[in-house]
Amino acid sequence: MTDTPLLKVRDISKFYGARIGCQNVSFDLWPGEVLAIVGESGSGKTTLLNCLATRLMPTSGAVEYRMRDGQMRDLSRMSEAERRFLMRTDWGFVHQNPADGLRMAVSAGANVGERLMAVGERHYGNIRETAGSWLGRVEISVDRIDDQPRDFSGGMRQRLQIARNLVTSPRLIFMDEPTGGLDVSVQARLLDLLRGLVQDLGLSAIIVTHDLAVARLLSHRMMVMKDGLVIEQGLTDRVLDDPREAYTQLLVSSILQV
Amino acid sequence: MPTPLVVSEVAKSFTMHLRDGLRLPVMSNVTFSVKAGECVVLGGPSGIGKSSLLKMVYGNYAVDSGQILIEHGGRLLDLATADPRTILSVRRATLGYVSQFLRTVPRVAAVDVVAEPLLGRGVDPAEARASAEAMLARLNLPRELWQLPPATFSGGEQQRVNIARGFITDHRILLLDEPTASLDAKNRAVVVGMIEEKKAAGVALLGIFHDEDVREKVADRIVDVSAFSPRKAAA
Numbered sequence: 001m002t003d004t005p006l007l008k009v010r011d012i013s014k015f016y017g018a019r020i021g022c023q024n025v026s027f028d029l030w031p032g033e034v035l036a037i038v039g040e041s042g043s044g045k046t047t048l049l050n051c052l053a054t055r056l057m058p059t060s061g062a063v064e065y066r067m068r069d070g071q072m073r074d075l076s077r078m079s080e081a082e083r084r085f086l087m088r089t090d091w092g093f094v095h096q097n098p099a100d101g102l103r104m105a106v107s108a109g110a111n112v113g114e115r116l117m118a119v120g121e122r123h124y125g126n127i128r129e130t131a132g133s134w135l136g137r138v139e140i141s142v143d144r145i146d147d148q149p150r151d152f153s154g155g156m157r158q159r160l161q162i163a164r165n166l167v168t169s170p171r172l173i174f175m176d177e178p179t180g181g182l183d184v185s186v187q188a189r190l191l192d193l194l195r196g197l198v199q200d201l202g203l204s205a206i207i208v209t210h211d212l213a214v215a216r217l218l219s220h221r222m223m224v225m226k227d228g229l230v231i232e233q234g235l236t237d238r239v240l241d242d243p244r245e246a247y248t249q250l251l252v253s254s255i256l257q258v
Numbered sequence: 259m260p261t262p263l264v265v266s267e268v269a270k271s272f273t274m275h276l277r278d279g280l281r282l283p284v285m286s287n288v289t290f291s292v293k294a295g296e297c298v299v300l301g302g303p304s305g306i307g308k309s310s311l312l313k314m315v316y317g318n319y320a321v322d323s324g325q326i327l328i329e330h331g332g333r334l335l336d337l338a339t340a341d342p343r344t345i346l347s348v349r350r351a352t353l354g355y356v357s358q359f360l361r362t363v364p365r366v367a368a369v370d371v372v373a374e375p376l377l378g379r380g381v382d383p384a385e386a387r388a389s390a391e392a393m394l395a396r397l398n399l400p401r402e403l404w405q406l407p408p409a410t411f412s413g414g415e416q417q418r419v420n421i422a423r424g425f426i427t428d429h430r431i432l433l434l435d436e437p438t439a440s441l442d443a444k445n446r447a448v449v450v451g452m453i454e455e456k457k458a459a460g461v462a463l464l465g466i467f468h469d470e471d472v473r474e475k476v477a478d479r480i481v482d483v484s485a486f487s488p489r490k491a492a493a
Contacts, residue, residue: 030343188364195363199377217363221342235317235342242319246275253276 012061020228021047036219092165098157155186268324356424393422434465
């Protein structure tokens with residue numbers, strides 16, 4: 001356990017013209033920690049996630065990331081090439097729609113292998129072997145390695161996207177509604193898989209979800225957003241068991257019991 | 259050795275924003291401590307706030323004021339004001355909790371549910387699994403269930419998985435929320451034995467036991483929660 005955060009977020013705001021995307025968000029993310037960002041549609045969760053992952057430029061504020069050499073670097077001061085390299089190697093980004101994170105017209109194996117090539121792996125046999133073992137880890141049968149993701153079901157595509165992201169042993173994963181749009185049994189399988197991988201690999205993750213059950217299952221800590229502001233944050237089970245803000249109480253009391 | 263758990267002048271209320279900001283005082287001036295090797299039982303009628311009190315100590319419920327002091331990693335910490343990361347580390351290493359109901363995770367086998375707290379502390383997976391199997395065997399959970407996810411288990415079977423998970427570590431403080439509620443006499447006796455072993459090992463236990471028989475066997479002291487409850491003050 002190191003005693004410095006992996007990610008330091010200070011006063012991040014994003015305005016779309018006069019409209020608020022997210023405002024004055026600050027937090028630290030520590031190694032091995034999973035943070036859930038919850039709130040309803042339009043609350044600014046995805047805007048915040050995109051600002052953190054450098055997919056959007058925040059209007060103000062700073063995000064610092066601890067590089068593998070231990071240096072804290074301000075992401076907005078990095079060159080485009082450095083940011084892209086970070087995205088391809090040390091980070092992962094799991095999109096809600098797998099088609100946004102996969103190349104649909106190349107094989108499953110190539111989708112996973114491509115990220116390996118980005119970190120300098122050149123040996124075809126090794127790449128294929130690693131890709132195959134990752135398919136196995138996400139429970140895709142290895143005999144599908146040469147098939148294209150457009151021939152896969154939604155749940156398989158999402159698992160493939162996760163394999164593609166994890167193959168380079170990233171330290172930080174961003175996830176935008178990773179289980180959205182999947183049916184419940186497929187969701188359960190994916191959640192269990194994610195939970196196991198996060199635990200085994202000691203990953204840090206930031207997960208945007210509107211599903212409080214997903215947040216409860218996967219995250220250590222959570223932030224509740226409304227109208228672009230973080231209105232409540234803390235230990236996941238405390239926020240869910242003892243919500244303080246009116247809006248959080250409404251969210252928690254709106255969960256359907258099965 | 260310092261007292262493992264000291265609760266001092268803790269107060270707690272709920273504000274129900276969906277009920278026009280109705281404020282429900284739950285508890286005030288909660289003060290007690292649990293010594294190493296001691297089992298303190300929370301007493302009082304149903305609904306007086308015994309489970310709430312355990313949740314405050316574990317950190318599921320925030321407290322309004324007061325201190326919850328525990329010794330963690332050679333330091334004295336106030337859980338009432340600790341940040342989430344500190345609370346997680348306290349739960350991993352020092353403070354265990356056997357809840358009343360098992361929160362099951364889809365697709366995870368019973369034996370892995372039990373082994374998980376050990377894995378979280380970096381114990382070798384094979385070793386953790388072996389300890390988990392030993393715990394489940396001791397609690398008489400049929401072997402053919404070990405590899406199944408507990409979601410479909412009966413209440414008593416789930417509770418035994420929950421107990422195994424809570425007792426598998428060497429946490430210095432253990433919170434027990436009616437661990438024997440849905441067990442038969444034979445398994446209740448097993449749990450009583452396990453509690454006695456924890457006491458002998460110097461663990462501080464704080465629990466709720468509705469079963470008088472179990473309570474009499476394990477309790478060193480009873481703390482009456484109604485003394486902290488505003489309802490009693492009103493009565």
